[in-house]
Amino acid sequence: MTIPVISDLIDRLFSGRTQHSRDDVKRRLQIVLAHDRLDLDPQTLERMRQEIIQVVSRYVEIDFETLEFSLETDQRVTALIANVPIRRMRPPNTAPDRPIDAELEAADIELDLSDGDILLRDETEEPTPTLPRSKEFVVIDDPDGRHDKAF
Amino acid sequence: MSRIIVMTSGKGGVGKTTCTANLGMALAKSGQRVAVIDADFGLRNLDLLLGLENRIVYTAIDVLAGECRLDQALVKDKRQPNLALLPAAQNRSKESIKPEQMQRLVKALTKVYNFILIDSPAGIEMGFRNAIAPAREAIIVTTPEISAVRDADRVIGLLEANDIKAVRLIINRLRPAMVEAGQMMSVKDVQGILSIPLLGVIPDDEQVIVSTNKGEPLILEEKLSLAGMAFANVTLRLQGEKVPLMDLSAPPEGFLTRLKRLFDP
Numbered sequence: 039m040t041i042p043v044i045s046d047l048i049d050r051l052f053s054g055r056t057q058h059s060r061d062d063v064k065r066r067l068q069i070v071l072a073h074d075r076l077d078l079d080p081q082t083l084e085r086m087r088q089e090i091i092q093v094v095s096r097y098v099e100i101d102f103e104t105l106e107f108s109l110e111t112d113q114r115v116t117a118l119i120a121n122v123p124i125r126r127m128r129p130p131n132t133a134p135d136r137p138i139d140a141e142l143e144a145a146d147i148e149l150d151l152s153d154g155d156i157l158l159r160d161e162t163e164e165p166t167p168t169l170p171r172s173k174e175f176v177v178i179d180d181p182d183g184r185h186d187k188a189f
Numbered sequence: 190m191s192r193i194i195v196m197t198s199g200k201g202g203v204g205k206t207t208c209t210a211n212l213g214m215a216l217a218k219s220g221q222r223v224a225v226i227d228a229d230f231g232l233r234n235l236d237l238l239l240g241l242e243n244r245i246v247y248t249a250i251d252v253l254a255g256e257c258r259l260d261q262a263l264v265k266d267k268r269q270p271n272l273a274l275l276p277a278a279q280n281r282s283k284e285s286i287k288p289e290q291m292q293r294l295v296k297a298l299t300k301v302y303n304f305i306l307i308d309s310p311a312g313i314e315m316g317f318r319n320a321i322a323p324a325r326e327a328i329i330v331t332t333p334e335i336s337a338v339r340d341a342d343r344v345i346g347l348l349e350a351n352d353i354k355a356v357r358l359i360i361n362r363l364r365p366a367m368v369e370a371g372q373m374m375s376v377k378d379v380q381g382i383l384s385i386p387l388l389g390v391i392p393d394d395e396q397v398i399v400s401t402n403k404g405e406p407l408i409l410e411e412k413l414s415l416a417g418m419a420f421a422n423v424t425l426r427l428q429g430e431k432v433p434l435m436d437l438s439a440p441p442e443g444f445l446t447r448l449k450r451l452f453d454p
Contacts, residue, residue, distance in 0.1 A: 058371035058372065059371070059372050060368070060371045060372060060373060060374055060375075060378070061371070063334075063335050063374055064374060064378055064382070066335060067335055067338055067339065067382055068382070070335075070339055071339065071342050071382065074339065074342060074343060074346075075342070075346065113384050114384045
């Protein structure tokens with residue numbers, strides 16, 4: 039991500055301006071059009087997100103603090119982008135298709151609407167992890183590394 | 190076969206009617222037989238932009254009611270005999286006409302005219318559905334603003350759903366200086382977001398207001414303004430000619446030579 043930084047610097051040097059509303063409008067339009075084009079109501083989207091979290095949680099422990107879901111659109115094709123940071127693997131003896139605690143965890147997730155971005159908060163914090171803490175990222179589809187916080 | 194084109198935008202006030210008036214006049218000037226239809230029942234304006242408001246006797250509603258023949262309702266332009274306007278009724282609502290009736294009117298017009306431009310009302314309700322019903326092509330008019338682009342995108346989706354596949358874009362009221370300053374979306378930005386072929390770009394031009402004041406489309410000026418030239422280019426592209434986009438950041442002298450090249454081949 040060095041190119042935007044350099045162009046930003048050049049802009050600052052030559053125009054004395056740091057903020058370009060042109061970038062804001064493009065970013066805002068991309069998110070709003072992704073939602074418009076999909077024509078998905080927020081309830082369905084939320085249900086889908088909960089279910090994705092449940093499925094992923096069967097295999098791994100998710101870091102709910104930094105979890106991100108967004109819709110993006112390019113060339114009239116809309117993509118669901120999920121950025122799911124992993125805390126650690128689930129113990130190997132847990133069968134993947136069996137309902138386990140994680141589903142209950144996911145169901146208990148509260149929506150934090152306080153600052154515009156909806157964050158998922160995990161209330162049921164577990165004690166010391168059994169495996170060494172390593173932060174990995176499962177990116178379902180995110181070719182350009184952009185994950186706008188859409189909701 | 191006649192080309193039936195709907196001019197639409199979703200959002201109001203982006204320049205649909207101005208584009209219809211200028212495109213219609215320019216096509217007529219280039220020798221095509223053109224009918225422009227005002228599909229904005231209850232809020233007609235196309236007659237004003239063409240300066241034909243005092244010559245309306247009958248409207249599309251009267252034709253459909255059988256109170257007059259179609260040719261009696263058509264207002265022929267005295268400046269440009271190839272152009273005719275089918276006015277909308279001002280005292281009726283958009284619900285007073287059905288898509289099938291619009292199709293019947295247009296079908297009758299195709300016998301005489303080879304270009305039929307339908308000026309759609311804003312919105313995506315009944316008036317819009319009437320306007321798109323007979324169309325085989327669409328021109329989306331938008332401005333480089335967030336609300337206009339969002340609405341345009343919605344309309345593009347609706348046109349696709351209604352099987353109108355030839356959809357092209359006019360970006361109106363572009364302000365090159367603002368784009369260069371990073372305070373307005375560029376042509377590339379808007380086209381990239383909407384992802385439909387570009388028919389042309391009309392720069393923001395005070396002359397547009399002057400021409401609407403007089404009821405004379407820009408394209409009738411002896412010495413074309415910047416926006417007038419842009420409309421001339423759009424008209425050429427609509428007829429299949431390859432005309433490069435105007436360089437809107439160049440000094441005015443560049444445009445004049447460009448214009449000469451355009452009109453004295």
